[in-house]
Amino acid sequence: MKRILLLFIATVTGAQATCPAWAPARAEREIAQLTAQIARWNDNYWRQGASDVSDSVYDQLSARLTQWRRCFGYEESGESAPPGLTSGVLHPVAHTGVQKLADARAVSQWIAGKRDLWVQPKVDGVAVTLVYHQGRLKQAISRGDGLKGEDWTEKARRIPAIPQTVTGALSESVLQGEIYLQRDNQIQKQMGGMNARAKVAGALMQQGESNALTRLGVFIWAWPDGPQKMDHRLMLLSQAGFPLAQRYSQKVTRLEEIAAWRDRWFTTPLPFVTDGVVIRSAIEPEGKHWLPTQGSWVAAWKYQPPSQVAEVKAINFTVGRTGKISAVAQLQTIKLDDKAVQRVNVGSLARWQTLDIAAGDQVLVSLAGQGIPRIDSVVWRSTQRAKPTPPAQKYNALTCFYAVPGCEEQFVARLEWLGSKAVFDIDGLGRAGWQTLHQAHAFTHIFSWMALTPEQLRNTPGVTPSRAAQLWHQFSLVRQQPFKRWVTALGLPLSRAALGALADNHWQEIVARDEQGWQRLPGMGSARAQSMVNAVHHPDISRLAQWLADQKIPGF
Structure with a gap:
């Protein structure tokens, strides 16, 4: 994405559109700080060709700043406009940039009333002007601020994909396009952005001889003052050595056609990295009228994006089954791959402290394996750094088998684990269901639910009669689980290999083993063997084992 046009149409969810509950003084600080940061990013981008943040993050934070300014009555600002370059080569025709359309509705509105529409992949690279005079490449100029740019002529002469000579209508021409990283079978949906723009910029900024330039290609997306008929224009470009524009330009009339090509190019192999599609009308003004941010005939x-910027509402802490304390970020709701995300596990206290996340910060969230949301980084920190105090480190693998004060988090985590596939596989009973049962029946310990009667289950608030009958049936089946499942349910520190090799069929055999006896099993080193001895003799586990014996659970 290029930052020529920063006054773009932004999609903002209802939660994101809510104005922050800030006092005027804080609003002034936050707006001033983000404005200054975006100005620094712009300066680095335009003057030095450096991208300090991804285009997606830049766009989303720019939209956030626009929203804040509107919330607190600030005038529309032009801080994001490209800074004028004091030196450089003048473009014969200015680069206009593209307006960014947020969604299908915005596209539908934009194409209304326009004629001779074409759609192309939005190639991800760096923009360039190529000037041909008397059939020879005279100049190559970087985009710069749209009016002036760097002289890249010598670099362009070493890029095999750029024709050094042309004939016919192109002999005296100005072309605008994208220098891109050549790829074999790039499937955008699977492979993502590959940091393509930075790689291209790096190759162009290298000094001296480099093979990196041979891996670059060029996609021509504009021929100012070229033939009026787009198909004729594309044919001439292809004949001159620029074949990609003809191959990847499609005439369209309706939103559905644009959406279909957008989806097709997202999911099929291409020779370049893309980040969307460009829609353009072949009806263009004369090149002398082109100006930065004024390309009304072209939009993207x-x-x-595979990741979204989200505002942190609060930081909470959870205690897991083994006593591990984790930080959890409550977020303003965002959507990732059609999934609403409001809560993300940051991880351990150490990771939370390293990331330094506080309420009000803006974090980058993506989906990891199996669609689990994760925080990749903090992209913006609030000026107000109020962070909660985590709970005391008093929990471990042998705490909270009983529902005593202060054990709520770990106790429920133990219940949730008992219902998982790894233990008793109780269908449809997640954390919320366990909390409902616990609150209604005041469990004493992690197996108290086994003593519930059918009547008690039917009278549980929020549990339907059919669901109560299903739970009773599943709880009854738990009683028939093999002994090894109950060993697992007690959370003993057995390795998976040791559990598989364990021949004991009664709790008394477990209790009778000493450290050396445990070490004879696979995956049981000295430390783990000592942990097993400590666990099986722990008073709480001993009491639970006796309770299971009273319930006539096999093996106890």
Whole structure:
């Protein structure tokens, strides 16, 4: 994505559109700080060709700043406009940039009333002007601020994909396009952005001889003052050595056609990295009228970014089954791959402290394996750094088998684990269901639910009669689980290999083993063997084992 046009249409969810509950003084500080940061990013981008943040993060934070300014009555700002370059080569025709359309509705509105529409992949690279005079490449100029740019002519002469000579209508021409990283079978949906723009910029900024330039290609997306008929224009470009524009330009009339090509190019192999599609009308003004940010005949519809910027509402802490304390970030709701995300596990206290996350910060969230949301980084920190105090480190693998004060988090985590596939596989009973049962029946310990009667289950608030009958049936089946499942249910520190090799069929055999006896099993080193001895003789586990014996559970 290029930052020529920063006054773009932004999609903002209802939660994100809510104005922050800030006092005027804080609003002034936050707006001033983010404005200054975006100005620094702009300066680095335009003057030095450096991208300190991804285009997606830049766009989302720019939209956030625009929203804040509107919330607190600030005038529309032009801080994001490209800074004028004091030196450089003048473009014969200015680069206009593209307006960014947020969604299908915005695309539909934009194409209304326009004629001779075409759609192309939005190639992800760096923009360039190529000037041909008397059939020879005279100049190559970087985009710069749209009016002036760097002289890249010598670099362009070493890029095999750029024709050094042309004939016919192109002999005296100005072309605008994208220098891109050549790829074999790039499937955007699977492979993502590959940091392509930075790689291209790096190759162009290298000094001296480099093979990196041979891996670059060029996609021509504009021929100012070229033939009026787009198909004729594309044919001439292809004949001159620029074949990609003809191959990847499709005439369209309706939103559905644009959406279909957008989806097709997102999911099929291409020779370049893309980040959306560009829609353009072949009806263009004369090149002398082109100005930065004024390209009303061309717009982009980007792909949904694989990560989203979200505001942190609060930091909470949870205690897991083994006593591990984790930080959890409560977020303003965002959507990732059609999944609403409001809560993300940051991880351990150490990771939370390293990331330094506080309420009000803006974090980058993506989906990891199996669609689990994760925080990749903090992209913006609030000026107000109020962070909660984590709970005391008093929990471990042998705490909270009983529902005593202060054990609520770990106790429920133990219940949730008992219902998982790894233990008793109780269908449809997640954390919320366990909390409902616990609150209604005041469990004493982690197996108290086994003593519930059918009548008690039917009278549980929020549990339907059919669900109560299903739970009773599943709880009854738990009683028939093999002994090893009950050993697992007690949370003993057995390795998986040791559990598989364990021949004991009664709790008394477990209790009778000493440290050396445990070490004879696979995956049981000295430390783990000592932990097993400590666990099986722990008073709480001994009491639970006796309770299971009273319930006539096999093996106890």
